Amino acid sequence: MSDVNEGRPPSRRVAIHLASMVAVSAILGVVVAGLAIPFAGVLGIGTRNMADSMNKLPEELETKPLAQRTRILAADGSTIATLYDENRVNVPLRQVSKVMRQAIVSIEDYRFYQHGALDVKGTMRAFITNRAAGGVVQGGSSITQQMVKLTLLGQAKTEEERKAAMEDTVARKLRELRYAIAFEQEHSKDWILERYLNIAYFGDGVYGIQAAARHYFSTDARDLNLRQASVLAGLVKNPVGLDPTVYPDKALARRNVVLDRMAQLNVITDAKAEKLKQKDIGLKITPNRNGCMFSTAPFFCDYVVNYLKQDPSLGKTSAAREDLLLSGGLTVQTTLDPRFQKAAEESVKRHVFPKEQAVGGLALLQPGTGDVRALAQSRPMGRDKKDGETFINYTVPKEAGGARGFQAGSTFKAFVLAAAIKQGIALNTTINAPKLKTFQERDYKDCDGQPYGYGSFEIPNSTTSGNKNLYTGTRESVNTFFMALEQMTGLCEPFNLARKMGIHLTSPTGGPDGLPERVPTFTLGVSDVTPLEMAEAYATFPGRGLHCDSRPVTQILDTRKNVVKKYAKQCQQVLPSAVADAVNDVLRGVMEPGGFGNNAGINTVQPSAGKTGTTNSQKSVWFVGYTANLVGASMIAGANFDGIPDTIIGKSIGGQILYEASGSGTAGPMWGDAMKVIEQWLPDDDFAPPPADEISGLLMTIPSTYGMSVEKATSVLEGAGFQVSVGGQIDSELAQGLVAGSFPRAGESTSSGDTVTIYPSDGSPYKPPKKKRGGGGRGGNGNGGGGRR
Structure with a gap:
């Protein structure tokens, strides 16, 4: 019996097969009834009802575009980040x-x-x-x-x-x-x-x-x-x-x-x-890198994302814009230069370590366009505070998704300097700047022309003191000089100029803590700012008065490479070009022999200019430097891992305890190390010389007029912005009447509008006086600095 039944399926399994065939037939009946032959009933009332329900379904399913990842590209086309909900x-x-x-x-x-x-x-x-x-x-x-x-x-x-x-x-x-x-x-x-x-x-x-x-x-x-x-x-x-x-x-x-x-x-x-x-799977994994944390420039990426999330043309709400970024398959072309970014990051990492109770930040921006070329900070992106990680972007302002910032110190003196030049205050204006001086609030006029207040306060110098003009007072960053200069400009114009140049001053009278910002000490940098703000503001100077909003994105493309949106540069002339040129002329002195930047060894091969900044509390130090083609704002600020400001003195900075700090000696080298790498990729351009006929008291080099006629020499000197007088003839081997010398001498500097005296030749070579018996030495020619050069 068992032999007969061997290989037969159990009766229960047969029953299941039969039941299954009936069920399948029923389903196929529904399919036919509901889809192929509408309203046809083939298997009874239940089937007819199901068929009716099927007929009520839409006949087509809308196929929306599939979610695709967005790529963020550097200026050279390389990918710096990918964003997606679905990769x-x-x-x-x-x-x-x-x-x-x-x-x-x-x-x-x-x-x-x-x-x-x-x-x-x-x-x-x-x-x-x-x-x-x-x-x-x-x-x-x-x-x-x-x-x-x-x-x-x-x-x-x-x-x-x-x-x-x-x-x-x-x-x-x-x-x-x-x-x-x-x-x-x-x-x-x-x-x-x-x-x-x-x-x-x-x-x-x-x-x-x-x-x-x-x-x-x-x-x-x-x-x-x-x-x-x-x-x-x-x-x-x-x-x-x-x-x-x-x-x-x-x-x-x-x-x-x-x-x-x-x-x-x-x-x-x-x-x-x-x-x-017989072979293995053969995996060769390329890791998924979703989001800015995996970017080659994480905080620049974060800045780009926040920049786009604030653009109403990409969606009605911030959430809608974020959804587009994560699923729209966009190609975002940015202004980042990977070479500059690498140089900036390497410099910042050398000067400030992630786990230290300080943060270093460096922002690089191109004048004339506002293109942000690099953003680097010492604290990496992440949530592990023990490793110094943070999601706070210290390089950009809170309006751009970043931080509140830190006091900028004497870098704000540039705004008072520019306002003074714009108002026609001569660059050779001399002000006595004692080491300590008491200032009266009534001497500072506000925007309504009324005194700021009626109190008094003391301001000390931390560098040099004495009689200073706009050149020496700026180069040596003399506090009491600028406090006095701000009395001459008033509070309104420097404050408004700073806002026009990109500084996010919250209000004329109230800062983030409810503290006033348009105050007599404005020139000393009591407002909180970020490196990007300072780079954007200072870019106005090499931009010859043209201020351009910071721009991290140039255009967005869709999946078919069609342009979704172009981001044109947003620029406005906020200073006369002559004024900006004059500011450059003053600030380049910081990088020339005798200037703080030069003394610190941070000057570049290319012509450069800059300004130092150190707060009295030494919670932050700054250096904002620039060439004709690139501006960099370098900041080192004391801060715990929640971003609360603190002094940097006594803290480990770059692996060494800091006992003193300055803008040129502490923040400056971080700027200099990056710029000395980057300048090889910059055009060899110089700043435009300021026009002597528009800028009063401009410090200028006297051109050589040796061998010219008096008329020609006069024309050359007046064209350079000097007054000319003709002195008496002097001994010279030149033909009589040709210019043999001047005072001040050619190559020396004096202010525009000053008088230069030229001395024609008498046609007879210089003859030294005969020595008197008993010595006495050789005498001069008695012509007050003339003679052959």
Whole structure:
């Protein structure tokens, strides 16, 4: 008896098969009733009701663009960051290798190009097999149906919509089938396969075949070989459970299933399948790097993201703009120069260490455009305070998503200097600047012309003292000189000029702490600022009075490389060019012999200018320096890991305890080390000389007039901005009447408008007087500094 029954399925299994066939017939009846023959009832009242419900479904499913990652590019086109919710890069089917297409069709839906939206044969086979096994053993959904499911899931906006897209019900299957039929009617098989390959999740955070190829094998979808394609084709069944970075053995086994299936279908030979099955998966991982933390310039990236999130043309709300950045597949072209960024970061890292109770920041900006070339700070991006990490961007102002900043010290003197020159105060104006002086508030006029107040306060000098003019008072950063100069300019113009030049002064009378900012001590830099603000402001000077808003982005492209938006430079002339040229002439003295920058050894080969800044509390030190083509603002400020300001004295800075600090000696070298690397890539331009006929008291070099006629010499000197007088003739080998000398001498400096005396030759060579008996030495020619040069 047992021999007769051997090999027969148990009666229970037969019953299950029969029941399954009835159920499948019922489902197919619904399909026919609800989709192929509307309103036709084939299996009774229940089926008719289900068919009616099917007819109420939309006949088409709107296919919204797939979410794609956004790339942020440097000015040279290199990628500095990627942003995404779904790491996806769409590619057309022609850019997917043939063997990859063969592999996915073989394992997922081998009759894809023969059947319609529903593979009846495959569905019945899978349904019967799964019912008999009591679980999911085979998949019966066609590639088109899978694509529909993934589309519904990807476009779900609410938790309810996501659950509906994943629920294991007949209703969901029928809904997907209705949409699948519409897709098959409206689109080609190749279109459906292309969308499926782009929408599918391949595990480990990658979506779509191109991102998967890059992530797992560091190649492109068009270059995938059979070994690689069989791995990826196997992942779509269970991308989490078969993730080769977590479960390599399972992924390998699944890869072999794909190869066997391709051999079974004669897509490849058995021999080739067996040969490849002897090899490992062959992963060559390219890590996923989503967000600014993984950027080559993290805080510049953070600045770009916040800049774009504030642009209303990219969406009605900040959330909408962020969604566009994370899913729109944009290409954001920025102003960052990777060479400058590297030089800036290396310099900052050498001068301030991440774990120290201080932060170093350096911002580089191009005058005339506002293009931000680099942003670097000593504290890396991250959340581990023990390692000095932070998400606070200390290089940009809070209005741009950054920090409140730190007091800028004497760098603010440049605003008073520019206002004074603009008001016609001569550069050779001399002011007595004692070491300590008491100032009266009533001597400072506010914007309404009224005295600021009626109190008094003392200000000391920390450098030199004595009689100073605008050149020496600035070069030596003399506090009492600038406090007196601000009495002459008034408070209003320097304050308003600073705002026009890019300093985020919150209000005329109230700062972030409710403290006034338009105050007599404004020139000493009592306001909090950031490196980018100072770089933007100072760029107005080499920009010859043209102020340009900081610009990190030049344009945005969509997935088809069409321009979404161009970001033109935003510039405004806020100073006469002659005034800006004069400021450059004064500030370059800081970098020339005798200036603080030169003494600190931070001057560049190219002509440069700059200004130091040190706060009285020594909580921060600054150096803002520039060439004709690039401005850099360097800051070192004491701060705990919550950003609370503190003194830098007695703290470890760059691995050494700091016992004294200055703008030139502490912050200056951080600027200088970066600029000395960068200047090789800058044009060899000099500052425009200020015009003597527009700037009073300009310190100018006297040109040589030796050998010229009196008329020609007079013309040359007057053209240079000097008054001319003609002195008496002096001995010279030159022909009589030609200029033999001047006072002051050629090559010396004096103020524009000063008188230069020229001395014509008498035509007779100089003869030294005869020596008197008994010595006495050689005498002069008695011509007051004339004679041959």
